[in-house]
């Protein structure tokens with residue numbers, strides 16, 4: 473039986489929560505309305521670091537590039553990986569602009585699986601009541617019988633609707649995709665979800681141009697962000713670049729063109745890096761650098777594989793976008809999972 477400890481949070485906001493000795497600190501905080509910056513929930517980004525000032529916690533070894541040895545020596549730990557061994561006091565940046573939605577465990581029912589592109593589907597899951605989340609956040613979906621879960625971003629914007637939309641690309645040999653979602657998952661199946669997680673979005677209500685750069689199914693959170701931004705301001709200047717390797721990997725192009733008809737400030741740019749004839753040839757970062765002499769005053773949201781994200785960020789910086797206005801979410805295939813899958 474698990475033992476419960478008291479975790480006292482100090483900082484600009486003070487709070488006290490109970491946390492079981494087999495429960496991660498971040499999980500306990502988010503279930504109790506203590507909102508910390510968090511992104512990967514995998515121990516790979518360092519976003520959720522907190523300082524233990526009293527008591528002790530257990531945590532797996534952390535890579536030095538996630539938390540420097542100096543910070544570890546000062547008592548910093550990753551809240552998404554640490555469990556309490558005793559009553560604990562921590563210092564946390566509770567003044568964060570992280571989305572404020574309570575973490576929940578849900579069971580949903582698959583209502584539709586829709587082919588989007590080669591090896592890519594949209595999975596629609598009905599939950600019993602609308603989920604409170606921010607555009608850009610994700611859910612962890614439990615893979616039945618595998619003892620693991622996988623993160624998938626909501627592609628739908630927050631709304632009163634209780635259907636969640638996820639984009640999934642098949643990973644050859646992948647436990648979640650090849651051996652479950654693409655193999656046996658079908659309409660009517662029940663799925664377990666936990667979330668929402670992540671703090672990709674910070675300032676949707678700013679007014680400058682919004683540049684969205686997606687690689688593959690990194691389009692999912694950017695779809696949610698674009699639709700939410702356009703519902704807040706239908707005239708908003710939004711530029712969506714969707715990068716894929718081959719034309720067969722593009723999806724929802726007609727949908728995005730229809731958004732451009734309805735919203736005069738919206739531009740859609742499909743970019744194909746390994747063949748010509750459909751979309752713009754090359755990478756999304758190069759397309760952005762070609763299209764803008766300067767990106768001062770603009771905000772960017774970038775989501776996709778690490779190399780694509782790094783290239784897109786460099787392009788935005790070359791065009792003088794402020795680093796604090798560039799928000800990123802890296803994901804990698806499940807075989808080397810580091811952050812959000814898509």
Ligand code: FES
Pocket residue numbers: 509510511512513514515516517518519520521550551552553
């Ligand atoms: S390391 Fe904890 S959220 Fe990324």
